[in-house]
Amino acid sequence: MTAGDSGAVLKRERVRDHILQLIESLRPGDAIPSERTLCADLSVSRPTLRAAVDELVAAGLLVREHGRGMFVAPEKITQELVSDSHGMTLPQASGTWSSRLLEFTTIAAGARVGRKLSLSPAADIVYAARLRLVDGAPMAIEHLHIRADLVPALTAQELESGDLYEHLRERHRVQVRDAVQTIEPTVVSQAEGRLLEVPHLSPALLFERLTNDTEGRPVEYVHSVYRGDRYRIVSRLTLDASHTQGTPPETGFIPGMPPGTVAQWEAAPTTPR
Amino acid sequence: MTAGDSGAVLKRERVRDHILQLIESLRPGDAIPSERTLCADLSVSRPTLRAAVDELVAAGLLVREHGRGMFVAPEKITQELVSDSHGMTLPQASGTWSSRLLEFTTIAAGARVGRKLSLSPAADIVYAARLRLVDGAPMAIEHLHIRADLVPALTAQELESGDLYEHLRERHRVQVRDAVQTIEPTVVSQAEGRLLEVPHLSPALLFERLTNDTEGRPVEYVHSVYRGDRYRIVSRLTLDASHTQGTPPETGFIPGMPPGTVAQWEAAPTTPR
DNA sequence: GGATGAAGGTGGCATAGACCAATAGAGGCG
DNA sequence: CGCCTCTATTGGTCTATGCCACCTTCATCC
Known part of the structure; x- marks a missing residue:
């Protein structure tokens, strides 16, 4: 009995559903049987079982700990949206942010970054990689590319503490x-996963930001990866009159965000456990 | 030479980097060597090579086509940010949206949905699952939960064409x-991947929206999954005076979105090919 | 000439087995 | 008693191999 035995019922799926059922009967933090045990129970090979577990880990339902075992994940992030009848309180950004500088050099922009910053590929930029932490736990990796000629005296210290934009303005x-x-x-890639302390291939948010100064010059290009299990974007949408009373376009409307919508953002790290 | 031969240099990573290099020397749509060929070239087993390719597919750099081969992905979504020096034109939402109704029933809310809509778990809701398409290509899966008592006469037709919010208002x-x-x-899960026509475990955006009417009553709870390779969120951020001149808080600021930031959104499907 | 179908290549799924690395616990030694 | 080491267990990685399903191609047949 191999792969394509008619029916499209993948072995992986059967295994996944079995484990899913197992998870539901347990509480967060509880251990589930070892890989080898489950293989025997379900009569599948270990790679197959691991493939099924990979899905559950990527989905955030299971966590693996090398040498210890597999455990039901502490929380399901999709169950956290708050909505207290009237006011809708947001779990406003909490925790204190800090940075750990991973790299800090001045290099040539290169083709890609140069294009984004409207610079020659040979022009110098300050490149800095920072690990951003919330209450000591890794939250994001930031890759900053700043026009070197604008900030000739930028120091590592300024990248590790305080608001960078404030430093740019003041100094x-x-x-x-x-x-x-x-x-x-x-x-996340394997390397990113190590830094962020999440499993390989975990969901994450990729931010790309191009910042301009008051004269319209591109200043920085930032490329960041935020942990998906701890970071979410919360927005309040208000449907304005032009939409709710006007003639909404049949085509081109955007389901995720209706046209004419005014949005207020909060980007909040979600509290663990 | 097996897994952990000192150095932490995973074979997968070496293989991935090799293919990455290969990709960079090609153009979107070009074919890369077959799995078996690459295995021979790099002296690795096929499962190992496939694991490396999995990463690149998940990252959106490579696409696999059963029976045909592997190809450089048609576009690198991370290369699409536009920034024409002055005005910053956005690749405004394009294409025509349509819907395909997957399911449409009236059921009891249940504990989870009931809580979100401030309803008894036994209260009736209209549940509808829609596949949203842009120019015929799948873009998102929407799960709508609407208070049944507010829309007793909702029809399938209304869910398949036009703006739902307009129907709610007019009818x-x-x-x-x-x-x-x-x-x-x-x-995405396996089932979602099939509907959206993307590989299993592809990145996606999960939207959860709770909508209220003018009287403050919760009307609908929507849970949607949007393709990550075709959908992105674009925002224009303006740093207002209170931030650029005031005293930004040392702690609690949010790197992704500076405090005091006014954002204007566009949520744009990115054009394929 | 156009439809048919067999062959070969490709990716997709699954197996069995091996070794490495990290952890926890049992046992021995000081 | 306390510390250490040794061992069993668990997850992590990789190999080698097989079969299936799908697609393309090209030779064949009508």
């Missing part, structure tokens, strides 16, 4: 004004 | 006013 006479930011989902 | 006398929405990264 370097660079006043940031606006930015364009894109957000998309991604998964 | 059902329900005027939506605001909503709280959370966005977090996730990965």
Whole structure:
């Protein structure tokens, strides 16, 4: 009995559902049987079982601990949305942020970054990689690329403490004004997973931000990866009159965010456990 | 030479980097050597090579086509941020949206949904699952839960065409006013992958939205999964005076989104190919 | 000439087995 | 008694191999 034995009922799925059932009968933190035990119970090979477990780990339902075993994940993040009848209190950003500098050099921009910053590929930029932590726990990896000629005296100290934008304004006479930011989902690589202390291929948010100063010059290009299990974006949407009373376009409307919507953002690290 | 031969340099990583290099020398759509060929070239087993490729597929750099081969992904979504020096034109939402109704029933709310909508678990809700398409291509799966007593005459037709909020207002006398929405990264399940036509475990965005009407009553609870390779969130951030001149808080600031930031959203499906 | 179908290549799924690395616990030694 | 080491267990990685399903191609047949 191998892969494609008619029916499209993958062995992985059967195994996954079995473990899922197992999880539901347990509480967060409880241990589940070892890989080898489950293999025997379900009559599947270990790679197959691991493939099934991989899904559950990626989905955040299970955590693995090398040498110890597998455990039901402490919380399901999708169960956290608060909505207390009237006011809708947001779990406002909590915890104290800190940074650990991973790298800090001045290098040539290169083609890709140069294009984004409207610079020659040979122009110097300050490149810094920071691990951002909340209450000591890793939350994000930030890759900053800043025009070197604008901040010739930028120090490592300034990247490790305080608000970078404030340092830019106070010490370097660079006043940031606006930015364009894109957000998309991604998964963490092995190296990123190690830094963020999450399993390989865990969901994450990828931010790309291009910041301009008051003169319209591109100042920095930031590329960040935020942990998906601890970070979420919360927005309050208000449907304005032009939409609720006007003629909404049949085509081109956006289900996720209705047109004419005014949004207020909060980006909040969610508290663990 | 097996797994942990000192050095922590995983074979997978070496293979991945090799393929990455290969990708960079090619253009989108180009084919890369077959799995078996690469195995021979790199002297690794096929499962190992597949594990490396899995990462690249999950990251959206490579696409696999059963029976045909592996190809460089049509676009690298991380290369699409536009920034034309002055105005910053956004690749505004394009394409025409349509819906395919997957399910449409009236059922009891249950504990979880009931809690979100401030209803008794036994109260009836209209549940609808929709596949949202852009120019015919799957973009998202939406699970809607609407208070049944507010929309007793909701039809399948209304869920398949036009703006739902408009139908609610015009036909059902329900005027939506605001909503709280959370966005977090996730990965698609096997079933979701099939519907969205993306590989299993691909990155995706999970939206949860709770919508209220003008009287403050919760109307609908929506749970949606958007393709990560075709959908992204674009925001324009403006740093206001209170931040650029005031005293930014040392702790509690949010790197992804500076405090005092005014954001204007666009949620844009990215064009394929 | 156009449809048919067999062959070979490709990715997809699964197996069995091996060794490494991290952990926890049992046992021995000081 | 306390510390250490040794061992069993668990997850982590990799190999080698097989079969299946899908796609393309090309030779064949009508």
